[in-house]
Amino acid sequence: MEFNGAAYAGRTAVITGAGSGIGLACARLAARLGMNLVLAELRQEALDAAVAALQAAGATVWGQRVDVSQAEQMEALAEATLQRFGSPHLVFNNAGVGSVGLIWEASAHEWERVLGVNVMGVVHGVRVFTPLMLQAAAADSGYRGHIVNSASMAGLVNAPNMGVYNASKHAVVSLSETLYQDLALVTTQVRASVLCPFYVPTAIATSTRHGAAGGAVETPSQALGRAMLEKATAAGKVSADEVAERIFAGVDQGHFYIYSHPQALASVQQRMEDILQARNPGDPFAHKPALAAQLRKALGA
Numbered sequence: 001m002e003f004n005g006a007a008y009a010g011r012t013a014v015i016t017g018a019g020s021g022i023g024l025a026c027a028r029l030a031a032r033l034g035m036n037l038v039l040a041e042l043r044q045e046a047l048d049a050a051v052a053a054l055q056a057a058g059a060t061v062w063g064q065r066v067d068v069s070q071a072e073q074m075e076a077l078a079e080a081t082l083q084r085f086g087s088p089h090l091v092f093n094n095a096g097v098g099s100v101g102l103i104w105e106a107s108a109h110e111w112e113r114v115l116g117v118n119v120m121g122v123v124h125g126v127r128v129f130t131p132l133m134l135q136a137a138a139a140d141s142g143y144r145g146h147i148v149n150s151a152s153m154a155g156l157v158n159a160p161n162m163g164v165y166n167a168s169k170h171a172v173v174s175l176s177e178t179l180y181q182d183l184a185l186v187t188t189q190v191r192a193s194v195l196c197p198f199y200v201p202t203a204i205a206t207s208t209r210h211g212a213a214g215g216a217v218e219t220p221s222q223a224l225g226r227a228m229l230e231k232a233t234a235a236g237k238v239s240a241d242e243v244a245e246r247i248f249a250g251v252d253q254g255h256f257y258i259y260s261h262p263q264a265l266a267s268v269q270q271r272m273e274d275i276l277q278a279r280n281p282g283d284p285f286a287h288k289p290a291l292a293a294q295l296r297k298a299l300g301a
Contacts (some may be wrong), residue, residue, distance in 0.1 A: 004252050005032075005033050007252075008030065008033035008034060008035050008089075009033060009034035009035070009246075010034060010079070011035050011036070011037070011089035011090070011225075012035060012036040012037075012038065012083050012085040012086065012088040012089055012090070013027075013030045013035045013036070013037055013038070013088065013089065013090040013091075013092065014038040014040070014077070014081055014088045014090070014091045014092065014125075014129065015027050015037065015038070015039055015040065015092040015094055016028070016040040016041075016066065016068050016093055016094050016095040016121060016125060017040070017041065017065075017068075017094040017095030017096060017098040017150075018037075018039035018040060018041050018047070018050055019039075019041035019042075019043050019046025019047050019049070019050050020046055020050075020203050021200070021202030021203055021240050022094060022150065022195075022197065022200065022240045022243050022244065022247075023041075023092065023094040023242045024050055024240070025038055025239075025240035025243065025244035026092055026094065026244045026247060026248075027039060027050060027054060027061075027240070028243045028244070029241070029245065030090070031054050031057060031058075031059035031061070033216065033248075034085075035059075035089075035090070036060045036061075036062075036085045037059055037060065037061045037062070038062050038063075038064070038077070038080075038081045038084070038085065039054075039061060039064070039111060039208045040063075040064055040065075040066035040068065040088035040090065040095070041052060041063070041065065041066065041095075042066065042067055042068075042095070042185050044065050045174075047063045047064075047065055048063070048112060050063065050093060051063040051292070057076065057108055061295055062084055064076075064077055064080060064083075066081055068093075068095045068117060068120070068121030068124060069117050069120050069121055069124075070124075071115030071120075071124055071127075074121075074124035074125060074127075075124075075128050075276035077128070078128035078132060081129075082132060082240075086136070087132040087133055087135060087136035087143075087145070088129060088132065088133065088145070089143075089144065089145050089146070090111070090123060090145070090146050090147075090148070090251070090259070091129045091133070091145075091146075091148070092148050092150070093121065093125035093147065093148070093150060093249075094124065094148075094150040094195075095117055095121045095150075096117060096118050096121070096150055096152075096207075096229075097113065097117045097118060097207040097208075098113055098165055098207045098229060099113075099114045099162065099165040099168075099208055100161060100162050100165070100208050100221075100222055100224075100225025100228075101161060101162070101163075101164075101219055101221040101222035101225050101228050102161060102163070102219070102221040102299070103163030103164065104220045105221060105222065106148040106163070106164045108141055110164055111164055114164045114165060114168050115164075115167075115171075115212075118168035118169065118171075118172065119171045119172065119175075120163070122149050122150075122172050122175060122176075123175065125147075126147065126149070126175070126179055130183075130190070130245040131145065133145035133147070134186070134190060137187050137189035137190055140188075143176055143189055144189055144190075145155060145189065145190040145191070145193050145210045146190070146192070146193065146251045147179065147190070147192045147193070148192070148193045148194075148195055148247060148251065148258070149175065149176040149179070149192070149193070149194050149195065150172070150173055150195045150197075150222070151169045151170075151172040151173045151176065151194050151195060152165075152169040152172075152196055152197060152198075153196050153197065153198045153259075153261070153264055153267075153268075154166045154169045154170075155169030155170045155171075155172055155173040155194075155196060156170075156173065156271070157220065157267045157268055157284075158170075158271070158281070160205070160282055160295075161221055161224070161225045161228075161295070162225060162229075166217050166239045173194055173196070174292050176192055176193070176194035176256075177194070177256075178227065178293075179192045180192045180193075180256055181197050182288070184197075187240065191251075191254065192256070193250055193251060193255060193256050193257070193258050194256065194257060195243075195247060195248075195256065195258045196257065196258065196259055196260075197238075197259070197261070197276075198236075198238075198259075198260050198264045199232045199235070199236040199261075200233065200236045200238055200239070200240055200243055201220040201232050201233055201234060201236045201239060201240065202220065202233060202240055205275045206260075208222070208225070208226045208229060220298065220299060220300070221299055223297050224295070224299070234275055238260045238261060242260070243260045246258060246260060247257070253260070266301060267284070
């Protein structure tokens, strides 16, 4: 992937969910480009490890333990960023958690957990950082800012047995498309993109283990979904580092939609055609009937 690396030196990037996966990969790439880094992560041990590794590599890094679902913590992160580095140039609203299982089996706790991180985390990131970026743009005609919200291919299609996650990522896509249009009304200096990765080898599957929290027992559909997600992500051929390069290339080229696996867009096209032709949703397993039979058998159908 090609991008203008020289344009990033001395600028500031804020990254949520920076302790692992795509967030950490973006931090490593930003560090190599000479950016100042603000890392936000819920897991203190992962945050400490990321900060230490990047500092050892010579990067200017500040890390903060943040629960992105909490408005006041995101507000504090924005204020700390402003005090240390000024208005950021890149904001990666990347933090996210997974969720699997039949949609009616998800507890109220699960809905609150997933929407809190995946949706409200992005909402708070947009809410607290966009004004800072617009202020910087108003004060400096040479300022350029970009917000990248992490959704998923699950924000463009609706695979079965992962309804809570699907709903959260569709919300991020909608929010991001609206952000893009809203920014275009007021500035040409701050832009937005949405990242829609497919199966990338990250720790997203482990976050689904919390789906049984709140006293609930993991259901067969949740256990099966977690096992399938673990297998799919482990087999992913596009690494988090490659996704980070595609993100920076997309930002450089002014792309709104950024994909890790463009070849997966055939399923998006099918969904769009279903909508336009008022057809019932297509069979997601049309080309994998054996998998459909396995799922139905495992779920007792």
